[in-house]
Amino acid sequence: MDTELSLTREARRIRRDKGFSRLVVRALIFLLKELQLVYYKFADWYAGRMVSSPLAIGYTALYNVSPVIENTPAFSFWYELDSPHIHHRVLGEYETEVVEELIANLDEQDDFWEVGAGWGYHSLLLSESINRAVAFDPDESRTELLRRSIDRNDFDNISIVEESVLSLDDYVDQFGTPNVVLMDIDGWEYEVLPSSEELLNTDCTWIIELHHDVDVQAAEGRSPEEIEDLFQDYGYNVTRIREHYQQSWPGRKLDELNTHHIVASR
Incomplete structure (x- = not known):
C-alpha cells in the first residue's frame, strides 16, 4: 500500500512538473513573438515604412507600401501586426x-x-x-x-x-x-x-x-x-x-x- 501511494504521489509530481514546463515554454514563445513584433515595428518606423508611432498601443498600424514590381504605385495600408506574411506585404514583396x-x-x-x-x-x-x-x-x-x-x-x-x-x-x-x-x-x-x-x-x-x-x-x-x-x-x-x-x-x-x-x- 505504501509503495502504491508513493508511486501515485510521484506520478502527480511528474504531471505537475510537466504542466509547469509547458507553461514556461508557452510564456517564452509568447515573449519571443512580442519581442519580434517590437523589433519589426521600430525597424519599419525607422525605415519610413510605418506611418504610425511604434509606441502606439494596439495590434494595428498604418504602413506606406512600395511594391517591388516596376511601375506599380505606392499606397498606404492599415494592417494587423500579428497577421501572417506581414513583412512581405509591408515590403511590397507579397x-x-x-x-x-x-x-x-x-x-x-x-x-x-x-x-x-x-x-x-x-x-x-x-x-x-x-x-x-x-x-x-x-x-x-x-x-x-x-x-x-x-x-x-x-x-x-x-x-x-x-x-x-x-x-x-x-x-x-x-x-x-x-x-x-x-x-x-x-x-x-x-x-x-x-x-x-x-x-x-x-x-x-x-x-x-x-x-x-x-x-x-x-x-x-x-x-x-x-x-x-x-x-x-x-x-x-x-x-x-x-x-x-x-x-x-x-x-x-x-x-x-x-x-x-x-x-x-x-
Whole structure:
C-alpha cells in the first residue's frame, strides 16, 4: 500500500512538473513573438515604412507600401501586426508572381474582384490601374481596416462586400462581370466555384490559391486537382504559378507542397 501511494504521489509530481514546463515554454514563445513584433515595428518606423508611432498601443498600424514590381504605385495600408506574411506585404514583396499575373491581365477599363480579400492588399495595389475593384470578405475587423486604407488613399473605386460568398453569380447584377477574379478562401472554393456557373461561362480570368493542407479537404477526399479539372471542363486553360512549400525552419524548402496558385483563362 505504501509503495502504491508513493508511486501515485510521484506520478502527480511528474504531471505537475510537466504542466509547469509547458507553461514556461508557452510564456517564452509568447515573449519571443512580442519581442519580434517590437523589433519589426521600430525597424519599419525607422525605415519610413510605418506611418504610425511604434509606441502606439494596439495590434494595428498604418504602413506606406512600395511594391517591388516596376511601375506599380505606392499606397498606404492599415494592417494587423500579428497577421501572417506581414513583412512581405509591408515590403511590397507579397505574392509577386500573382501581382504580375494580375497586372498582365488587367487594363485601366477593367474590373477586378478579390474574393477572400482580407485587408485588401491586391485591391489597394491595383486601384489606380483599373476601373473598379470589389473586395469580398466576411471578417468585420479586416474590412474595417480596408475601409480605413481606402479613406487614407482617397480611393473611390473599391467596393466592399462584407459577407460570406455562396455564389459569385449573386453579385453580377450589382457589379457587372469582372475581368479578373482573385480567390483565396481556404478550401471554400469547392463550394463557391461550382455554384458560380454564370460567371464560369464568361471570358473572366481566374487566379485561385489552392491549399494542400486543409483538414476538411482531406476528410472529404478532395484535392486541388478537382478545381483544376472544373475549369478545364468549362473550357479554360489552366497553368500553375507560385508553388509554396512547407518549411521546418526558415530557408529550407521541403518536398511537401503547401499551396499553389492556378491561372485559368480562355
